[in-house]
Amino acid sequence: MDELKRRIQEQGQVLPGDIVKVDSFLNHRIDVPLIQHVAEDFAEKFEGCGATVILTVEASGIAIAFALAQRLGVSMVFAKKGQAKNIGSNVYAADVHSYTRGNTYGVYVSKKYISPEDRVLIVDDFLANGQAALGLLSICEQAGAEVVGVGIVIEKQWQRGSELIRKLNLPLYSAAVIAAVEDGEIRFADDDDEV
Amino acid sequence: MDELKRRIQEQGQVLPGDIVKVDSFLNHRIDVPLIQHVAEDFAEKFEGCGATVILTVEASGIAIAFALAQRLGVSMVFAKKGQAKNIGSNVYAADVHSYTRGNTYGVYVSKKYISPEDRVLIVDDFLANGQAALGLLSICEQAGAEVVGVGIVIEKQWQRGSELIRKLNLPLYSAAVIAAVEDGEIRFADDDDEV
Numbered sequence: 001m002d003e004l005k006r007r008i009q010e011q012g013q014v015l016p017g018d019i020v021k022v023d024s025f026l027n028h029r030i031d032v033p034l035i036q037h038v039a040e041d042f043a044e045k046f047e048g049c050g051a052t053v054i055l056t057v058e059a060s061g062i063a064i065a066f067a068l069a070q071r072l073g074v075s076m077v078f079a080k081k082g083q084a085k086n087i088g089s090n091v092y093a094a095d096v097h098s099y100t101r102g103n104t105y106g107v108y109v110s111k112k113y114i115s116p117e118d119r120v121l122i123v124d125d126f127l128a129n130g131q132a133a134l135g136l137l138s139i140c141e142q143a144g145a146e147v148v149g150v151g152i153v154i155e156k157q158w159q160r161g162s163e164l165i166r167k168l169n170l171p172l173y174s175a176a177v178i179a180a181v182e183d184g185e186i187r188f189a190d191d192d193d194e195v
Numbered sequence: 196m197d198e199l200k201r202r203i204q205e206q207g208q209v210l211p212g213d214i215v216k217v218d219s220f221l222n223h224r225i226d227v228p229l230i231q232h233v234a235e236d237f238a239e240k241f242e243g244c245g246a247t248v249i250l251t252v253e254a255s256g257i258a259i260a261f262a263l264a265q266r267l268g269v270s271m272v273f274a275k276k277g278q279a280k281n282i283g284s285n286v287y288a289a290d291v292h293s294y295t296r297g298n299t300y301g302v303y304v305s306k307k308y309i310s311p312e313d314r315v316l317i318v319d320d321f322l323a324n325g326q327a328a329l330g331l332l333s334i335c336e337q338a339g340a341e342v343v344g345v346g347i348v349i350e351k352q353w354q355r356g357s358e359l360i361r362k363l364n365l366p367l368y369s370a371a372v373i374a375a376v377e378d379g380e381i382r383f384a385d386d387d388d389e390v
Contacts, residue, residue, distance in 0.1 A: 028305060029270055032265050063257055066227065
């Protein structure tokens, strides 16, 4: 998606550890029209998938999930991180390892909010090592719900998540696919419009 | 706001510790049309406030902040919790004590995203003990930005935040004000449309 790639080039910062920081529009300050355009792009790519619910994980996935849920006329659910006291024991849970932070955390979704009848469209801001996406996929599997697609704002193709998720043969679409970061420069893949 | 109060009555659960759990529409599963209606209600109440940015704190404030930012045509910023590695040291920070969880956590906003020229409208899902709102107010004060209002989805009037924030003489509007929880029953205040 050209508008997004342009913004990443203009405002993205490459930090040590191949971190691409885009907090001016995606995950700290949120540029509302841009996120709506990404949601439009997702909606077009996943047209006809019959999603009944959008699933993401707190916190940076919530804005794009909300915008997509608006566009598709469905509700959204965000998985909570950690040992949320109030969520009760009646949850689907998965452990997620963060390579960036070097720790493992839990993600939880109440059993009330994903059912075997649901067709789930998973979205997130980044696909890096893929562990958060795998956690959400595990939650859907526990719920007996069908995952109809995975929508990612920015995919870091050189990290392990890209291959991990692609080999599951799920419809995966990333609005921007970064092929590599070389000498602080961001290079995009050409295949960013594949589903 | 009647639609919201009805939903709280119908779906809210009162848990020990006077916790009002509304995760079926506000802070786990998100009912998108309802949140949009609350944002409309906020927009009407804060009409003419001249907000340049909506500020909230992750994670449960993000959806309502996004919907309000859409409605007002401004961007939004969500304060991050904890020691976010990637945010850098160039931040405004405040400590927030959680009475519910019995711990203290940090909230941070990059100095790039709130400036002295900003007119900030703070929103959050709950006003309980008021500590998160005070943290956001402190961040705005550090930034030299003017706070033009505080919009809350659900205010728990009997907890200390209600008085703490009200005595600051800021325009405060809560879409639903719960006066008390008695024997598991939720009783609303009548003055829920005051700004």
